[in-house]
Amino acid sequence: MTSTTSRAPATFADLPTLMSLMTGDDKHDQAATSTLDVLWVLYDRVLRVSPDTADEDTRDRFLLSKGHGPMAYYAVLAAKGFLDNDELPGFGSFSSILGFHPDHMLVPGAEISSGSLGHGLPLAVGMALGLRARGLAGPRVFVLLGDAELDEGSNHEAIAFARAAKLDSLTAVVVDNASATYGWPGGVEARFAVEGWSVRRVPGRDHDALEAALTVAHPGRPHMVAAVVEAKW
Amino acid sequence: MDTMRERFSAVTSALLDEDPRLAVVLADISADSFGPARRRHPDRVINVGIREQLLISVTGGLALAGLRPIAHTFASFLVERPWEQIKLDLNHQGAGAVLVSAGASYDNSGSGRTHQSPGDVALLGTLPGWTVHVPGHPDEAERQIRAAAAADGLVYVRLSTQANSVPLESEPGRLTVLRTGRQGTVLVTGPLADAAIDATLGLDVTVLYAATIRPLDAATLRETLDAPAVVLVEPYLAGTSVPAVTGALRDIPHRVLGLGIGRPELRRYGTPAEHEAAHGLDARSLRAAISGFLAA
Numbered sequence: 001m002t003s004t005t006s007r008a009p010a011t012f013a014d015l016p017t018l019m020s021l022m023t024g025d026d027k028h029d030q031a032a033t034s035t036l037d038v039l040w041v042l043y044d045r046v047l048r049v050s051p052d053t054a055d056e057d058t059r060d061r062f063l064l065s066k067g068h069g070p071m072a073y074y075a076v077l078a079a080k081g082f083l084d085n086d087e088l089p090g091f092g093s094f095s096s097i098l099g100f101h102p103d104h105m106l107v108p109g110a111e112i113s114s115g116s117l118g119h120g121l122p123l124a125v126g127m128a129l130g131l132r133a134r135g136l137a138g139p140r141v142f143v144l145l146g147d148a149e150l151d152e153g154s155n156h157e158a159i160a161f162a163r164a165a166k167l168d169s170l171t172a173v174v175v176d177n178a179s180a181t182y183g184w185p186g187g188v189e190a191r192f193a194v195e196g197w198s199v200r201r202v203p204g205r206d207h208d209a210l211e212a213a214l215t216v217a218h219p220g221r222p223h224m225v226a227a228v229v230e231a232k233w
Numbered sequence: 234m235d236t237m238r239e240r241f242s243a244v245t246s247a248l249l250d251e252d253p254r255l256a257v258v259l260a261d262i263s264a265d266s267f268g269p270a271r272r273r274h275p276d277r278v279i280n281v282g283i284r285e286q287l288l289i290s291v292t293g294g295l296a297l298a299g300l301r302p303i304a305h306t307f308a309s310f311l312v313e314r315p316w317e318q319i320k321l322d323l324n325h326q327g328a329g330a331v332l333v334s335a336g337a338s339y340d341n342s343g344s345g346r347t348h349q350s351p352g353d354v355a356l357l358g359t360l361p362g363w364t365v366h367v368p369g370h371p372d373e374a375e376r377q378i379r380a381a382a383a384a385d386g387l388v389y390v391r392l393s394t395q396a397n398s399v400p401l402e403s404e405p406g407r408l409t410v411l412r413t414g415r416q417g418t419v420l421v422t423g424p425l426a427d428a429a430i431d432a433t434l435g436l437d438v439t440v441l442y443a444a445t446i447r448p449l450d451a452a453t454l455r456e457t458l459d460a461p462a463v464v465l466v467e468p469y470l471a472g473t474s475v476p477a478v479t480g481a482l483r484d485i486p487h488r489v490l491g492l493g494i495g496r497p498e499l500r501r502y503g504t505p506a507e508h509e510a511a512h513g514l515d516a517r518s519l520r521a522a523i524s525g526f527l528a529a
Contacts, residue, residue, distance in 0.1 A: 057299065075445060103325075104326065105327050109326075111297070112297070113321070113326055116317065116321055118286075119290060119318070119321055119322055120288050122286065122290030122291065122294070122322070122484060123290050123291075123293055123294040123297070123322055123326070124294065124325075125287065125290070125291055126290055126291035126292060126293055126294015126295045126297070126298070126302075127294040127295070127297055127298045128294070128298075128397060129256075129279055129294065129295060129298075130256070130294060130295040130296075130297070130298025130300045131277070131298050132276050133256055133276040133277045133295070133298075134253075134298065134299060134300065135299060153286070154286040154287065154290065154318075156285040157281070157284035157286055158290070160282075160284075160289055161282065161284060161287055162282050164282075165279075166239050168500075179453060
């Protein structure tokens with residue numbers, strides 16, 4: 001995880017162009033764009049991490065658990081200078097560092113490798129525990145999941161334990177595009193609320209609302225934000 | 234003599250006092266014996282409850298945050314149940330960790346198949362980078378755990394209630410030459426050494442002892458090889474280390490017999506000694522199998 005370049009700051013409006021470098025056109029599948037606004041708000045307004053601090057112990061950690069459709073993630077990493085734009089056109093090719101699921105051993109700025117669902121939140125719990133054990137109170141751990149990803153039972157092991165461990169450095173963002181086959185009665189946030197998490201439900205394309213929800217104080221317990229976007233089906 | 238598991242909790246509890254990088258992750262099993270250490274180090278002795286997927290993922294996350302995590306539960310729930318977490322949250326993340334199991338292949342003989350894990354070493358053999366220790370004595374286990382705690386890589390330590398009467402390993406990670414002979418080599422792993430020593434009394438064979446089976450000490454195997462016939466005696470799935478032996482001897486025409494836990498389910502309870510005999514791993518059965526193979 002080393003920084004590669006520095007350049008003029010990119011904006012949210014630049015992201016479609018960066019994504020088109022990967023896909024070759026201006027159309028992007030729902031899986032890639034459902035996360036775009038959340039990712040941008042995290043990297044632009046919330047996360048205390050930059051290419052210059054990407055290796056520092058005190059950086060905030062962002063874990064993309066929903067590794068499927070990572071073009072938005074790569075575009076944001078490029079916009080923020082973690083990735084060189086020249087990497088984008090090779091997306092998915094044999095010699096590219098950018099696969100259809102991210103590999104953090106290859107992608108500058110990526111904290112974990114993902115693709116198989118249900119690993120990011122449990123890893124984030126371990127990371128938050130590790131930072132606490134090292135006495136690093138400053139850095140926070142953010143993890144992005146999808147509503148269908150919550151089908152994986154491993155998440156529910158993590159949700160219950162994170163509350164018991166009082167992991168107040170942990171925030172889970174669930175991008176909800178209503179793609180879970182059997183849905184979540186009461187909303188995805190109900191699964192977290194019942195375990196004592198702090199929860200917020202906000203429009204997933206509203207940057208100010210996302211920022212407010214992602215930065216709300218939640219002393220003594222983990223925090224969850226349901227970012228609701230247009231339904232997939 | 235204390236058990237390997239008792240030694241593990243005592244030694245690891247002391248190491249937690251000395252090494253601020255060390256953390257222990259539990260899933261209720263052995264939580265009581267780590268109670269005092271947990272009170273001294275509440276942030277570094279973590280019990281996730283009966284959640285073995287989380288056990289391994291938390292272990293990976295701790296490693297990514299800069300700690301040296303040791304995860305522990307029964308082998309069946311440490312290696313088999315959260316198998317994808319081992320593959321992805323340890324190996325694939327590039328995370329280092331120590332997994333310390335209890336229960337082995339039939340320590341919990343009365344508990345049945347659910348608590349028996351003869352396939353653990355074979356499973357880990359499908360992944361790169363794992364050092365696999367199969368101690369035959371609590372002293373060997375202690376040395377391996379201390380070394381693993383101070384290292385960075387991926388280490389599996391397979392503890393068992395079965396043990397040899399004395400420690401046999403002379404040099405960490407190397408095969409120990411217990412006996413030399415001309416008719417073949419018997420390579421025995423971990424707690425089956427006493428039985429293998431009894432089984433080969435009076436036979437003209439070399440007997441090698443492994444408390445570490447991955448990586449295999451190919452150099453000692455080759456240096457001591459006379460007749461190129463090797464019998465593996467392993468306290469887990471029969472044949473697990475046959476590929477490692479054939480790899481070590483790839484340029485030498487040779488024969489190999491892999492003895493160990495049979496593949497069919499026994500569906501029996503009883504004692505570990507009864508299971509040992511049922512799998513043909515008692516001294517009398519081993520002697521017959523070894524003699525027959527070498528005479529063939």
